[in-house]
Amino acid sequence: MVSKSKVRFIRGLCQKKIRQQTDLYIVEGPHMVEELLQWCPQDVEEIFAEEAWATAYASTSPACKDRLHTSSLHYVVGDELASMSCQQAPNQVLALVRKRTPAIAVASAGQITLALDAIRDPGNLGTILRTADWFGIQHVVCSLDTAELYNPKVVQATMGSIFRLSVAYVDLAVWLQGLQGLPVYCTGLQGESIRSLSPLAEGVLLIGNEARGVSENLRVLATHQITIPRYGHAESLNASVAAGILLAHCGNG
Amino acid sequence: MVSKSKVRFIRGLCQKKIRQQTDLYIVEGPHMVEELLQWCPQDVEEIFAEEAWATAYASTSPACKDRLHTSSLHYVVGDELASMSCQQAPNQVLALVRKRTPAIAVASAGQITLALDAIRDPGNLGTILRTADWFGIQHVVCSLDTAELYNPKVVQATMGSIFRLSVAYVDLAVWLQGLQGLPVYCTGLQGESIRSLSPLAEGVLLIGNEARGVSENLRVLATHQITIPRYGHAESLNASVAAGILLAHCGNG
Numbered sequence: 001m002v003s004k005s006k007v008r009f010i011r012g013l014c015q016k017k018i019r020q021q022t023d024l025y026i027v028e029g030p031h032m033v034e035e036l037l038q039w040c041p042q043d044v045e046e047i048f049a050e051e052a053w054a055t056a057y058a059s060t061s062p063a064c065k066d067r068l069h070t071s072s073l074h075y076v077v078g079d080e081l082a083s084m085s086c087q088q089a090p091n092q093v094l095a096l097v098r099k100r101t102p103a104i105a106v107a108s109a110g111q112i113t114l115a116l117d118a119i120r121d122p123g124n125l126g127t128i129l130r131t132a133d134w135f136g137i138q139h140v141v142c143s144l145d146t147a148e149l150y151n152p153k154v155v156q157a158t159m160g161s162i163f164r165l166s167v168a169y170v171d172l173a174v175w176l177q178g179l180q181g182l183p184v185y186c187t188g189l190q191g192e193s194i195r196s197l198s199p200l201a202e203g204v205l206l207i208g209n210e211a212r213g214v215s216e217n218l219r220v221l222a223t224h225q226i227t228i229p230r231y232g233h234a235e236s237l238n239a240s241v242a243a244g245i246l247l248a249h250c251g252n253g
Numbered sequence: 254m255v256s257k258s259k260v261r262f263i264r265g266l267c268q269k270k271i272r273q274q275t276d277l278y279i280v281e282g283p284h285m286v287e288e289l290l291q292w293c294p295q296d297v298e299e300i301f302a303e304e305a306w307a308t309a310y311a312s313t314s315p316a317c318k319d320r321l322h323t324s325s326l327h328y329v330v331g332d333e334l335a336s337m338s339c340q341q342a343p344n345q346v347l348a349l350v351r352k353r354t355p356a357i358a359v360a361s362a363g364q365i366t367l368a369l370d371a372i373r374d375p376g377n378l379g380t381i382l383r384t385a386d387w388f389g390i391q392h393v394v395c396s397l398d399t400a401e402l403y404n405p406k407v408v409q410a411t412m413g414s415i416f417r418l419s420v421a422y423v424d425l426a427v428w429l430q431g432l433q434g435l436p437v438y439c440t441g442l443q444g445e446s447i448r449s450l451s452p453l454a455e456g457v458l459l460i461g462n463e464a465r466g467v468s469e470n471l472r473v474l475a476t477h478q479i480t481i482p483r484y485g486h487a488e489s490l491n492a493s494v495a496a497g498i499l500l501a502h503c504g505n506g
Binding site: 127132136164 | 380383384385386387388389390412413414417447481483484485486487488489490491493494495496497498501
C-alpha cells in the first residue's frame with residue numbers, strides 16, 4: 001500500500017514545474033524501466049511495480065535480480081499505479097528517477113552531433129532521440145526552446161534511448177559560433193540534395209522547428225545547406241521523419 | 254446557426270461505424286480543407302466555417318473563390334465548430350466529405366508501390382501516407398487490418414496527401430501472389446543493408462506492423478529482404494521513421 005501523499009507527490013511529477021523543483025522524473029512500463037535498470041541504475045530512486053512484473057524481471061537473469069534487489073521496490077495493487085501514472089494506459093511498473101547532471105554540448109572531429117532548433121512536440125523529440133540512438137549518435141544539442149527532455153511524452157517516446165544519449169540544452173547561436181572548423185549542415189527545403197551528397201562523416205546536423213524550419217540566425221552560421229529531394233506534392237515532411245532520413249545519411253557505418 | 258441534429262450527425266462521424274454506414278468523413282482546419290478544395294472538390298458535401306476563414310480563402314485567388322462558392326457553405330459562430338469537431342483544438346473550418354470509390358491495388362513496372370502490413374496506429378498511417386506523397390509514390394496497398402483510412406487521426410496526419418494518393422485495402426498475401434515478376438522488398442531487422450543497395454527503381458516496398466514487423470506469411474512471398482543498418486543501441490525505429498528512410502531510398506528521382 002503506497003501512502004496517499006506519496007501517490008500525490010509522484011502524480012505531481014507529470015508537471016514540469018514539479019520536475020524542475022525536485023530534479024526527479026517518471027519512467028513507465030516494463031520496456032522503459034528495464035532499459036533504465038540496465039543503463040542508468042544509479043539514477044533510480046524508487047520503483048513501484050506489480051509483483052508479477054518484479055518476479056518475471058528478477059527471473060530473467062542474475063544481473064536483473066541484483067538490479068531489482070538493490071532498488072527501493074514497492075509493490076502496488078489494484079489501481080494504485082493508475083493513480084500515480086502520467087500515461088493513459090499505465091503498465092505494470094513505474095520508476096521515480098533522478099535527473100542526470102545537465103549534459104555539456106559536445107561536437108568532436110570524426111563524429112556527427114545532432115542539433116535541434118525548437119523541436120516543440122514532445123513525441124517528435126522523443127522519436128528523434130530514439131532514431132539518433134539507432135544511428136549511433138552520442139551527442140544531441142537542443143536550443144533552449146526545444147521541448148523539455150523529462151516531459152513524460154518525450155521520455156516514453158525515446159523507448160529507452162534517453163538513458164544512452166547525452167542531451168544538452170544551450171543557446172545554439174552562441175554554441176555554433178564557438179565551433180572550431182567543423183562543418184555545420186543546415187537542413188531545410190533548399191540546399192544540396194542528400195542524393196548527391198556523400199554520407200556525412202563529421203560535424204553538426206542542424207534540424208529545425210516543425211513549422212518554420214531552422215531559424216534564420218542559425219541558418220547563416222551553417223557551412224552547408226542540405227535538403228531531402230521531393231518528387232511528389234506533400235508540402236513538407238513530419239519533423240521526426242525528416243530527421244530520420246537525414247540521420248540515415250550520416251556515415252557512422 | 255447549424256441545427257442540433259446536424260451537429261449530432263457530424264459529431265457521429267468521429268465513429269468508424271457511422272463513417273461506414275454513411276460513406277462520409279470529416280476534414281478539419283484551413284490547410285486540410287484548402288487541399289481538399291484544390292484536389293478533390295467533387296467529394297465535398299458541405300463546409301462549416303467561420304466567416305473570417307471563408308473571406309480570407311475566397312480572396313486568395315479567383316479559383317479559390319469559385320471553389321468556395323460552388324460548395325454548400327454554412328457559417329458557424331461561437332462554439333458550434335467545437336461541438337461538431339473530432340479534434341482537441343478545432344480550427345476555423347470543417348468539411349463533410351464523401352469517401353472515394355475504394356481504390357484498386359496497383360503495382361506497375363517502373364514505379365514503386367508501397368504495401369503496409371497492419372500499421373495500426375492512425376498517426377503512423379497518416380504520416381506514412383504524407384511521406385509517400387513527398388517521394389512521389391502514387392499507389393499504397395494496405396492489409397485489411399491496417400488502420401482505417403478515414404479515421405480523423407489518419408486524415409489529419411496526412412496533411413492533405415490523402416487527397417492525392419490511391420490507397421487500397423486488400424488481402425496482401427493473395428495480392429502479392431498475383432504479382433507478375435515485380436520485385437517485392439520486405440523490410441525488417443534482417444536482410445541486405447540499404448547502404449549497399451542501389452535506389453529501388455520498381456516493385457513493392459513492404460513495411461510491417463509497429464510491434465512485430467512484416468508477417469511471416471508475407472515475408473516468404475518477398476523476392477528481397479532489406480534492412481536499415483543500426484550503429485547504436487535502440488532496439489527498433491518508429492514505424493513511420495523507418496518507412497521514411499526506406500522511401501527516401503526509392504529511385505523516383
